[in-house]
Amino acid sequence: MDSDTLWLALGLVLVIEGLFPFVSPEGWRKMFAQLLQLNDGQIRSFALASILGGLALIWWLGP
Numbered sequence: 001m002d003s004d005t006l007w008l009a010l011g012l013v014l015v016i017e018g019l020f021p022f023v024s025p026e027g028w029r030k031m032f033a034q035l036l037q038l039n040d041g042q043i044r045s046f047a048l049a050s051i052l053g054g055l056a057l058i059w060w061l062g063p
Helices: 003-023 025-036 040-061
Strands: none
Touching: 003 025
């Protein structure tokens, strides 16, 4: 993997992360307020699921 691929992936992440607040700022604000109500364990569980899902996708699509 070259550095261009890494920058392309980072750019794609930024685009995807920006879509929801751009399309629905009120919904994004409500979702963010709900996230603030979660305890540390719930946040860590969600983060771990995201990491594992991302790694599985990389493994599945990788060379």
